[in-house]
Amino acid sequence: MKEKESLFSPRNLKSLTGPLSAGNPVIVLVLGICPTLAVTSQMKPAIVMSLSVMAVLSIGNVIISLLRNTIPPRIRIIVQLTVIAALVILVDQVLKAYVFEVSQKLSVFVGLIITNCIIMGRLEAFAMANKPWPSFLDGIGNSLGFGFILIILSFFRELLGAGTVYGYPVFEKIGLYSTGYVDNGLMSKAPMALILVGILIWIHRSFNKDLIESK
Amino acid sequence: MKALRKILDNIKPHVEKGGKFSKFRSTFDAFETFLFVPDHVTAKGCHIRDSNDMKRTMSVVVLAVVPAMLFGMWNVGYQHFLSIGQEAGLWENFFYGFLKILPIIIVSYVAGLGVEFIFAQIRGHEVNEGFLVSGILIPLIVPPDIPLWMVAVATIFAVIIGKEVFGGTGMNILNPALLTRAFLFFSYPTDMSGDKVWIADKADAFSGATPLGDALIGDLDKLPSVSDMFFGFIPGSVGETSTLAILIGAAILLFTGVGSFRIMISVFAGGWLTGLLMNVLAVNSYMEMDAYYHLLLGGFAFGAVFMATDPVTAAQTKRGKIIYGFLIGVVTILIRVFNPGYPEGMMLAILLLNIFSPLIDHYVVQGNIRRRLKRIKVKA
Structure with missing residues (x-):
């Protein structure tokens, strides 16, 4: 019998920390761009979105991982979708109950978590072939990597686009507006989010040269 | 020397x-x-049309912009004194405008060239000369009283995102000067168009847009006379009001062979024909406006002569240039007439077609290959 792997073995830890940088779902795999563009104009929705994705992805990973030996390969995608959809509906109800305003702001994008390719990708690529505990860690890791990017983006977009950080009017407090500064309207539009993602990828790759594709 | x-x-x-x-x-x-003229100009190569250094080509463009710029400076003063109800002499007008425009020119050059020099140092290549032209075009397509820091931010954005990330001059897919304007337009809409801009008693100084703004809401009676629009005694962004000055620039570009006459003519043709089409449909008063008004209004002429002909971002093939120019004219009028959000369509039309120009070239080249293959097969 194989020796039991400890809960935080290097391999497990790697599935937790890998997605933060070298395997980041947004800036390396370029998945989940839709919510990245749509909900990052302010920090609050971005954080709620990250937490929602974390709940759906980690629990979904565990459920699929538990079921992985019983799911017929032919219908695995539809089973995964059912699990995700059920979880998303749960998350949606929780958001509506406790943070109604934010859930209004996120509008359709909560429902669209179902189509977030990060979730489908991790369920298909990881949970279908791994035990529940590593799958759980993988879910947490990937949603952290996703949320990390979302929070960076939303920080800059909210600061430069509206002059606030998590709703707190920073620029107004330090008196920047009286010097003639005007908020940048482009920052709160989706195209600028795409450009910012590009800049993040640029910065990230200049620190991780091995990610740069050879020509 | x-x-x-x-x-x-x-x-x-x-x-x-x-x-x-x-x-x-x-x-x-x-x-x-x-x-100085460098001794290491390109000697041969399939893409070479003459052995001029790029910088001298650019100098011609800068020279061609000068009439529009000088007139723009005078007009800024003229409009200013007109709005406060004072008479002013030629030099007084010019000097007022000169003092308004000069800081914008300086800021645009310092910001843009600063970025270029930094990138050239980091990457170890020559400083690209493309910005010499962009730097003079940027002040001409913004309202005269735009805050200088906005010009700096937009220029830095355009040079980095529009040019350097693609590999510098010659590799950019979008015209950097227009990208600067687009950035300003979407970032700081209140400073680029609308009531706040420039002269208070003129409704809208955006893109020569008192006339454009009037046309948009169907107020055709308020339009200035054709001669005023042609000579440029109308409010607007600095360099684009006088169609005459722009045509002088166009003549310089065409005479030296720097600008493409195919693009210029087809832009005007596209705009005019679409204008005529609008006249035929004519469901609102804007559509009934005489087609040639479109060519005189706003930034149409300026865009056609100085922006659309940018050799880097325009289509490269001869037939492609005609399609490219024609579509710019068409899209401009469509945006102007059908989109109330954007009174001036020239900027968006050129940027859109900039993106499409490689595609146009691709199909022109493919079509040519197919035609020639057919000829071979017939003979064989």
Whole structure:
């Protein structure tokens, strides 16, 4: 019998920390761009979105991982979708109950978590072939990597686009507006989010040269 | 000039490879080739049309912009004194405008060239000359009272995102000057158009847009006379009000062969024909406006002559140039007439077609290949 792997073995830890940088779902795999563009104009929705994705992805990973030996390969995608959809509906109800305003702001994008390719990708690529505990860690890791990017983006977009950080009017407090500064309207539009993602990828790759594709 | 040459020759050994200041070689090279005709021009190659250095081509464009710029300076003063109800002489008008425009020119050059020099130093290539033109075009397509820091931010954005990330001059897919304007337009809409801009008693100074703004809401009676629009005694962004001055620039570009006559003519043709089509449909008063008004209004002429002809972002093939120009004209009028959100369509039309120009070229080339293959098959 194989020796039991400890809960935080290097391999497990790697599935937790890998997605933060070298395997980041947004800036390396370029998945989940839709919510990245749509909900990052302010920090609050971005954080709620990250937490929602974390709940759906980690629990979904565990459920699929538990079921992985019983799911017929032919219908695995539809089973995964059912699990995700059920979880998303749960998350949606929780958001509506406790943070109604934010859930209004996120509008359709909560429902669209179902189509977030990060979730489908991790369920298909990881949970279908791994035990529940590593799958759980993988879910947490990937949603952290996703949320990390979302929070960076939303920080800059909210600061430069509206002059606030998590709703707190920073620029107004330090008196920047009286010097003639005007908020940048482009920052709160989706195209600028795409450009910012590009800049993040640029910065990230200049620190991780091995990610740069050879020509 | 000789003294200058001597100074440069004195510095040269220090910045050559192995010299003390070899880090600054690209900076030195930029100044040397800017001041003197370099001895290392391209000698041959399939894409070479003449053996001019790029910088001299760019200098011609800068020269061609000068009439529009000088007139723009005068017009800024003229409009200013008109709005406060004062008479002012030629020089008074010009000097007022000159003082307004000069800071914008300086800021745009310092910001843009600063970025170019930094990138050239980091990447170790020559400083690209493309910004010489962009830097003079940017002040001409913004409202005269735009805050200078906005110009700086937008210029830096356009040079980095529009040009340097693609590999510098010659590799950009979008016209940097227009990208600057687009950035300003979407970032700071209240400072680019609307009631707040420039002269308070003129409704809208955006893009020569008192007339454009009037046309948009169907107020055709308020339009200035054709001669006013042609000579440019109308409020607007600095360089674009006078169609006459722009046409002088166009003549310089065409005479020296720097600008493409195919693009210029097809832009005007596209705009005019679409205008005629609008006249036929004519469901609102804007559509009934005479087609040639469109060509005189706003930034149409300026865009057609100086922006659409940018050799880097325009289509490269002869037939492609005609399609490219024609579509710019068409899209401009469509945006102007059908989109109330954007009174001026020239900027968006050119940027859109900039993106499409490689596609146009691709199909022109493919079509040519197919035609020639057919000819071979018939003979065989």
